[in-house]
Amino acid sequence: MEIFSHTSTGHKTLLNFDYFTFSGGEEHIRFNASDFAETTKIEVFERLTDSSKLIRLMLAVDALKRLTYGAIPIELTIPYFPYARQDRVCVEGEALGAAVMAQFINNMGLSKVTIWDAHSDVSPALINNVVNVPQMALLARCEELSTRLAKGELTLISPDAGASKKTLKIAETFNSELDVIQAQKVRDLKTGNIIETQILGDVKGKSVLIADDICDGGRTFIELAKVLKSQGAAEISLFITHGIFSKGLAVFEGLIDAIYTTDSFRPVNEFKPSTTIKLQIIEM
Numbered sequence: 001m002e003i004f005s006h007t008s009t010g011h012k013t014l015l016n017f018d019y020f021t022f023s024g025g026e027e028h029i030r031f032n033a034s035d036f037a038e039t040t041k042i043e044v045f046e047r048l049t050d051s052s053k054l055i056r057l058m059l060a061v062d063a064l065k066r067l068t069y070g071a072i073p074i075e076l077t078i079p080y081f082p083y084a085r086q087d088r089v090c091v092e093g094e095a096l097g098a099a100v101m102a103q104f105i106n107n108m109g110l111s112k113v114t115i116w117d118a119h120s121d122v123s124p125a126l127i128n129n130v131v132n133v134p135q136m137a138l139l140a141r142c143e144e145l146s147t148r149l150a151k152g153e154l155t156l157i158s159p160d161a162g163a164s165k166k167t168l169k170i171a172e173t174f175n176s177e178l179d180v181i182q183a184q185k186v187r188d189l190k191t192g193n194i195i196e197t198q199i200l201g202d203v204k205g206k207s208v209l210i211a212d213d214i215c216d217g218g219r220t221f222i223e224l225a226k227v228l229k230s231q232g233a234a235e236i237s238l239f240i241t242h243g244i245f246s247k248g249l250a251v252f253e254g255l256i257d258a259i260y261t262t263d264s265f266r267p268v269n270e271f272k273p274s275t276t277i278k279l280q281i282i283e284m
């Protein structure tokens with residue numbers, strides 16, 4: 001977690017603070033009261049990638065409010081909004097994870113909450129004072145992709161219906177003449193497993209760019225890349241905003257040539273590269 005203090009003269013300072021976990025598992029945090037004498041705004045940045053970080057964040061915001069008598073705006077950036085994929089109750093008995101997480105965030109009473117490329121419209125609708133940085137704006141920070149898209153060198157692939165609006169937005173922004181091809185996953189209704197991936201267009205001899213919000217285990221992109229390859233795609237690249245890569249990059253070897261992702265889920269130095277796949281991290 002990084003916490004910055006802003007002053008009225010435009011100074012931004014990264015704050016030091018103490019935190020530790022008690023042997024019983026509870027979190028503890030303490031700031032230096034003297035650091036806030038001239039503070040007019042506080043900015044908090046955290047990659048909320050596990051539950052203990054959420055508790056630490058809530059303790060931090062509580063401590064900051066107590067120190068500043070709740071009189072100073074606190075702005076939070078959590079690039080990856082956890083539980084955003086649980087945005088509907090698919091099967092009776094499940095929780096609405098996105099709403100649970102939004103409640104935690106809203107209870108902190110923040111003046112602004114910035115998230116990147118929300119999975120769907122549900123999380124931004126549930127979070128108070130939210131700013132959702134669009135996928136297209138994040139992709140635009142990658143010079144190589146922006147240039148290739150503007151030159152019309154890439155065919156865009158929307159991996160499923162949920163990604164189609166954002167993929168069209170990329171084309172609209174960089175080059176409205178770009179080919180955009182829709183793919184779709186056919187799932188086993190009972191298990192949720194992908195049983196088939198279909199591509200609604202011709203990719204023979206083309207350099208394609210798949211664009212999506214999250215790569216978790218990678219099944220979506222493995223299956224899609226297999227079909228793209230079998231249908232003759234010449235070069236396969238993947239842009240994903242949130243690179244979780246829970247199964248590593250090796251699962252894409254021989255299928256995907258290049259992967260582009262932001263540092264929303266982990267800092268650059270914590271990515272494990274692959275020997276055969278080009279990996280470019282877009283630092284924000």
Ligand SMILES: O=P(O)(O)OC[C@H]1O[C@@H](O)[C@H](O)[C@@H]1O
Pocket residue numbers: 085159160212213214215216217218219220221
């Ligand atoms: O296939 P993996 O990488 O596990 O999961 C990523 C997919 O799951 C969806 O929610 C994401 O939008 C993406 O399409």
